[in-house]
Amino acid sequence: MASDPSRSETAERLRHLLETEGEIVRPRASEDNARREAAYDELANLEALRADARAIKEDAIDRLPELIETVREVVEENGGTVYVADDAADANAYVADVVDAVDADGRSDHDRPSVVKSKSMTTEEIDLNDALEREGVDVYETDLGEWVIQVADESPSHIVGPAMHLSRERIAELLREEFDPDVEFETAADLTAFARDYLGERIREADVGITGANFVVADSGTITLVTNEGNARKCAVTPDTHVAVAGIEKLIPSIEDLEPFVNLIARSATGQPISQYVTMLTPPTESPSLEFDGPDADEPITASDGESDREFHLVLLDNGRTAMREDDQLRETLYCIRCGACSNACVNFQSVGGHGFGGETYSGGIATGWEAGLHGQDAAAEFNDLCTGCTRCVDACPVEIDIPWINTVVRDRINRGKDPGTYDFLVDGLTPDAESGSGVPLDKRFFGNVGTVAKLASATAPLSNWLAGTGPVRALLERTIGIDRRRDLPVFQRQSLVDWFEANGGAEASRRRARVGTALEREAVLYPDVYTNYVDVARGKATVRTLEALGVPVSVPSLPESGRAALSQGMIATADRRASELYGELAADIDAGRDVVVIEPSDLAAFRREYERLLPEASFERLRSNSYEICEYVYGLLENGADVGALSTADGDEPIAYHSHCQQRTLDLEAPTTAVLERCGYTPETTGSECCGMAGSFGYKREYYDVSVDAGEQLAEELEGSERVVASGTSCSDQLETLLERPVPHPIEVLGPDR
Amino acid sequence: MTTDTIGRFERSLAALEVTSEVVPASAASERIGAAVDDPAVGTALPFEGVSLPDAVTAEPTPTELEDAVTGVTPAAFAVAEHGTVAIGSSERGEEPVSLYPDRHVAVVAGSDVVADLGDGFDRLLEGDSRGRGSVVFATGRSATADMGGLVHGVHGPGEGHVVVLEDR
Ligand code: SF4
Numbered sequence: 001m002a003s004d005p006s007r008s009e010t011a012e013r014l015r016h017l018l019e020t021e022g023e024i025v026r027p028r029a030s031e032d033n034a035r036r037e038a039a040y041d042e043l044a045n046l047e048a049l050r051a052d053a054r055a056i057k058e059d060a061i062d063r064l065p066e067l068i069e070t071v072r073e074v075v076e077e078n079g080g081t082v083y084v085a086d087d088a089a090d091a092n093a094y095v096a097d098v099v100d101a102v103d104a105d106g107r108s109d110h111d112r113p114s115v116v117k118s119k120s121m122t123t124e125e126i127d128l129n130d131a132l133e134r135e136g137v138d139v140y141e142t143d144l145g146e147w148v149i150q151v152a153d154e155s156p157s158h159i160v161g162p163a164m165h166l167s168r169e170r171i172a173e174l175l176r177e178e179f180d181p182d183v184e185f186e187t188a189a190d191l192t193a194f195a196r197d198y199l200g201e202r203i204r205e206a207d208v209g210i211t212g213a214n215f216v217v218a219d220s221g222t223i224t225l226v227t228n229e230g231n232a233r234k235c236a237v238t239p240d241t242h243v244a245v246a247g248i249e250k251l252i253p254s255i256e257d258l259e260p261f262v263n264l265i266a267r268s269a270t271g272q273p274i275s276q277y278v279t280m281l282t283p284p285t286e287s288p289s290l291e292f293d294g295p296d297a298d299e300p301i302t303a304s305d306g307e308s309d310r311e312f313h314l315v316l317l318d319n320g321r322t323a324m325r326e327d328d329q330l331r332e333t334l335y336c337i338r339c340g341a342c343s344n345a346c347v348n349f350q351s352v353g354g355h356g357f358g359g360e361t362y363s364g365g366i367a368t369g370w371e372a373g374l375h376g377q378d379a380a381a382e383f384n385d386l387c388t389g390c391t392r393c394v395d396a397c398p399v400e401i402d403i404p405w406i407n408t409v410v411r412d413r414i415n416r417g418k419d420p421g422t423y424d425f426l427v428d429g430l431t432p433d434a435e436s437g438s439g440v441p442l443d444k445r446f447f448g449n450v451g452t453v454a455k456l457a458s459a460t461a462p463l464s465n466w467l468a469g470t471g472p473v474r475a476l477l478e479r480t481i482g483i484d485r486r487r488d489l490p491v492f493q494r495q496s497l498v499d500w501f502e503a504n505g506g507a508e509a510s511r512r513r514a515r516v517g518t519a520l521e522r523e524a525v526l527y528p529d530v531y532t533n534y535v536d537v538a539r540g541k542a543t544v545r546t547l548e549a550l551g552v553p554v555s556v557p558s559l560p561e562s563g564r565a566a567l568s569q570g571m572i573a574t575a576d577r578r579a580s581e582l583y584g585e586l587a588a589d590i591d592a593g594r595d596v597v598v599i600e601p602s603d604l605a606a607f608r609r610e611y612e613r614l615l616p617e618a619s620f621e622r623l624r625s626n627s628y629e630i631c632e633y634v635y636g637l638l639e640n641g642a643d644v645g646a647l648s649t650a651d652g653d654e655p656i657a658y659h660s661h662c663q664q665r666t667l668d669l670e671a672p673t674t675a676v677l678e679r680c681g682y683t684p685e686t687t688g689s690e691c692c693g694m695a696g697s698f699g700y701k702r703e704y705y706d707v708s709v710d711a712g713e714q715l716a717e718e719l720e721g722s723e724r725v726v727a728s729g730t731s732c733s734d735q736l737e738t739l740l741e742r743p744v745p746h747p748i749e750v751l752g753p754d755r
Numbered sequence: 756m757t758t759d760t761i762g763r764f765e766r767s768l769a770a771l772e773v774t775s776e777v778v779p780a781s782a783a784s785e786r787i788g789a790a791v792d793d794p795a796v797g798t799a800l801p802f803e804g805v806s807l808p809d810a811v812t813a814e815p816t817p818t819e820l821e822d823a824v825t826g827v828t829p830a831a832f833a834v835a836e837h838g839t840v841a842i843g844s845s846e847r848g849e850e851p852v853s854l855y856p857d858r859h860v861a862v863v864a865g866s867d868v869v870a871d872l873g874d875g876f877d878r879l880l881e882g883d884s885r886g887r888g889s890v891v892f893a894t895g896r897s898a899t900a901d902m903g904g905l906v907h908g909v910h911g912p913g914e915g916h917v918v919v920l921e922d923r
Pocket residue numbers: 159268335336337338339340341342343366396397398399400401403
């Protein structure tokens with residue numbers, strides 16, 4: 001398990017990034033995210049395009065070996081060369097040989113051969129620049145962001161915007177130190193003009209141009225480059241030797257398959273409808289290569305008359321991708337088109353940037369898949385926990401990758417790779433879970449089994465609450481399972497929701513109480529999630545009253561945990577077992593035609609999303625189609641004739657601020673809540689797209705406390721002026737209550753009839 | 756194609772701050788001349804009755820290309836939806852001429868303006884090259900935000916003008 005010093009080191013590192021790079025990254029990433037959302041909204045057929053893009057990638061990865069052979073034949077037929085490199089060293093050695101051969105032919109006009117490059121994450125992955133420089137080659141990045149990073153000798157902090165963490169002032173300072181220019185050097189326009197001139201000269205002199213590729217069309221050998229600056233075009237066509245380096249996953253079958261990607265990639269990356277330059281280059285091209293020096297400089301460029309002396313090399317990089325393709329859980333990562341949308345959408349990425357939320361090469365949520373696949377599981381261990389599973393990235397991804405799931409799987413694998421910790425007996429004593437003795441760290445097992453903990457704490461309340469609030473216990477909790485002592489702990493109720501319901505006559509009595517108004521002939525089972533059952537009992541009671549007032553009898557059985565908590569800790573085996581148990585207990589109710597009503601959005605999200613991977617298909621379908629979020633359910637009842645007068649209504653324009661929940665949004669369940677609030681006479685104002693930062697156990701953990709509060713403060717600022725604030729998620733309420741210092745109930749507590 | 760498509764194309768260009776005009780082939784040469792800033796270079800225009808004005812150096816040398824302020828090239832077709840011009844890549848040098856100078860003047864036949872990206876892809880597949888040629892979809896002016904603010908004209912042109920031939 002993570003020892004205390006490593007926790008405080010992580011906390012320290014993240015706090016530093018919050019205050020430095022995060023300050024710069026947040027506005028930029030969140031603006032890109034907002035632009036991406038707007039650009040998606042403009043597309044009437046967005047979902048069809050995403051599905052198409054996804055299907056093309058699935059098919060391409062499925063047929064990858066065949067596509068590699070096809071592209072090899074075609075490129076060779078066109079007059080180029082294809083080299084499939086096993087790993088970084090292999091790829092670097094090949095490229096170095098190509099440059100060397102150009103030099104040896106006397107085609108280089110300088111003492112040292114020179115290479116110009118356009119932006120390519122794949123060459124970052126293999127550290128190509130370092131490898132070439134070691135061979136005595138001058139390498140110049142020509143994408144402005146990438147060039148700044150090269151000058152600063154840093155690594156990219158974002159897949160698309162490598163210098164996203166650097167302010168204009170910092171860039172000016174860096175360039176001033178390096179070049180000591182005698183021109184005006186303040187504005188973005190000054191800096192860009194300087195870069196254009198300096199790099200323009202490097203391109204005109206270069207011996208070899210190296211590009212990446214956004215897509216490689218197998219049956220034509222076409223390299224597609226999607227850019228805004230124009231440097232990739234220049235690098236590809238100015239020198240007579242062009243090397244394109246691309247991961248093997250960039251292959252798509254044919255040119256028709258490009259269309260959905262061209263439609264999506266600029267929108268998802270930067271919110272533009274299309275990028276400035278979508279270059280479809282089938283090299284070696286007939287376009288004349290350009291000699292700006294020597295005798296050819298004064299010969300017309302058309303003089304060669306189509307006699308091309310161009311040389312083209314396509315380097316296809318494996319470097320672990322074949323193994324990823326064979327891994328059922330990591331395969332999906334290969335569909336990634338590296339647009340960065342998942343980073344921009346991520347609240348933790350916005351807070352700390354890609355140097356915090358990222359590995360050696362890649363950053364953001366999908367980096368977990370890439371780093372684990374390419375550099376090994378441990379490469380992802382450092383940052384993987386920053387994915388809280390909020391799912392905000394899921395709707396952003398143009399190829400529908402389940403990024404949170406990849407994070408869950410890798411977390412599970414990392415957990416299992418660890419030695420069982422010394423404190424395991426503590427959790428073992430509480431509950432033998434499927435992860436017992438497997439090396440899963442204690443803190444993860446504690447949070448993953450939070451239901452058992454809550455049950456015990458409730459049974460011993462108020463003693464447990466009092467005890468948990470004392471200094472020595474907080475210190476112990478911080479040392480053993482890493483709960484930050486600054487975080488308020490939940491206050492456990494002595495009487496759980498299930499007990500309260502039973503004490504009030506159970507299902508029998510509910511049936512009597514529900515005999516009001518229109519008979520809707522529906523019955524509901526309320527799922528008592530851990531927090532509703534033991535902590536936020538009030539929202540459970542409000543739900544029972546609401547449903548009964550609308551004519552729906554309720555039962556509140558004691559049910560197993562959904563497995564959501566276990567999943568967020570990467571304990572898939574435990575979650576799997578919980579899902580089966582829970583489904584087993586609910587099956588009879590579903591058979592009897594009862595609706596399953598859920599208050600906590602993250603539990604409903606488990607039913608509707610993750611259970612697809614945990615339950616047999618038919619069971620998943622039945623639970624999914626018979627379970628409802630509480631406000632979604634109330635909305636349905638009202639639509640079907642239930643009497644809105646039975647609820648607590650306002651006078652028509654009472655303002656109320658509503659903070660949805662990340663998963664609530666992904667499931668498209670924000671709208672029903674606002675609709676119900678409106679029908680009940682409120683004027684709901686929904687919060688912007690930011691997450692509360694709490695994300696279940698995340699905000700409790702010592703190493704992430706500051707990151708969590710940083711995100712929460714953005715949201716709290718937005719809500720400061722609102723008198724009345726409601727939130728759907730327990731963690732959101734907790735976070736907001738702490739920061740706003742006033743109660744933040746669930747909407748159902750406002751809507752439920754007074755009793 | 757239809758006037759409507761050309762209208763849409765012009766509106767998309769205007770939104771990208773690229774100027775445009777629709778002219779008969781007979782007036783094209785003169786209009787191109789008026790649209791270039793000197794020194795200008797260009798590649799042969801394949802439209803009947805349209806040639807590069809004298810002020811534009813055809814078949815430039817690399818030195819002339821480097822010094823040029825304007826580059827004139829034909830566009831194989833254009834996409835109204837986005838204001839995109841499709842620049843082919845041939846031995847005539849459309850690619851460097853449309854890319855190096857700070858101002859690009861593209862000339863396109865009215866009948867080659869297609870409605871949307873889907874039609875644009877159809878055009879790629881229809882041609883002789885059947886998707887095996889090289890083409891750039893160029894939309895608006897070269898841009899970057901990497902230096903801490905949006906700037907146009909980075910490695911590619913910072914200004915654009917499109918001449919649409921209404922009778923070609
Ligand atoms: S995972 Fe999806 S959203 Fe993230 S970079 Fe890849 S394609 Fe873009």
